[in-house]
Every structure is written in structure tokens, then in C-alpha cells.
Amino acid sequence: MSWVANVMISADQADQADQADQADAANVEALSHWLRDEAPRHKQSGVVGVGSLRLITGRDALR
Template identity: 50%
Template sequence: MSWVANVMVSVDLDDGANVAALSMWLRAEAPQRGQPEGLGGRGVGYLHRITGPDTQWGGWKYPECEVWAGALNHADLDALRQRIFETRWRQPNAVQLLVMDQEESFFRLWMIRGNELRQFAPLVPNEEDDDFYQSY
């Protein structure tokens, strides 16, 4: 059985190497969801760069950021957020982490501001909240 989290990381062009290192950590060292520290499986997938001259985006120009994406399996998302926060980014205010966990219907956005990683997407609408959808 799997538990998939769709993840995208957008960073300044100067931080591509940091995302590549994050991807290697996800592949080989990242803890799996629900496993005690030091026990259980390691590695939950990896991120792939989806911007650059070898990729196709709409428009006539190349993006002015680097975006990496992946579908992670059994990822400990708290550990991922902590790793994002602790990375020594060259442009920390440009870092955006977007996560859509299994059974969720929209991405949540996390950004580094000051001395914390903050969620900017709302906690609601909740996917279970029928009243929200009926109001539109």
C-alpha cells in the first residue's frame, strides 16, 4: 500500500544545487512516515527539475525560477519541511514548498519568512467541508 504526496519546490536560479541535494536526501536518507527515528525504511522518492531549456512551459520565455517536482511515497512531511527550513538557501525568501498529500485536493504552500517556515495556503477549505463548495 502506498501513501503519495505530490511535492513541488520553487527556488531562485542560484539555489538549484540545494534542491538537487534535497532530492538526493529524499532518495536515500529521508525518513518514511510513521517510522521512529533511526528505524524503518529510508528514501521516499526524488524530485525532478521541470524547468530549463529541455522542458516545455507555455509562453515564449523560459521561467526565471527553478521548479522541481516529485510524487513521494510514505514521506515524513514534517521531516521534509524541517529539511527545507534548515537548508542554507542562497535566496531563502524565494523558496516555496507546495505539498498535496494523499487524499487532499489542493496544494498547501510553505515559505521561509524570518526564522520560521510558514504555511500560506489556508487550512480551510477542508476537503470534507461540503458547505464551502455549496457557497460558490
């Protein structure tokens, strides 16, 4: 059985002049890193990495 989840996070990375915007961007990057390199897989002891986050909107989004 496979488990699939979609996560959408709204964080404005375009204008990081505000300290709160910088913190949001850093938190999103940290979550993506954890998902990619540290998150444990369900019922697979010792296996880590379940995916990552990517931009889906904006100028830098992958199309």
C-alpha cells in the same frame, strides 16, 4: 495505506551566474538527494528513501 505528496519548487537553474541562484540549485539537489537516499519512511523503521525531485519544465525536462 499509502501517502503521496507532490512538491513544486521554483529555482532558476538556467542562469547560475548569480550566487543566490547557485545556492538555490544546490539546495534543491540536496533535498532531492535526501528524499532519495535518507528520508525515513512513515511507520517503517530503518527503511529510507521516499522519492526524488525532477524537472517538469524547461529544455531538460523529461517528457
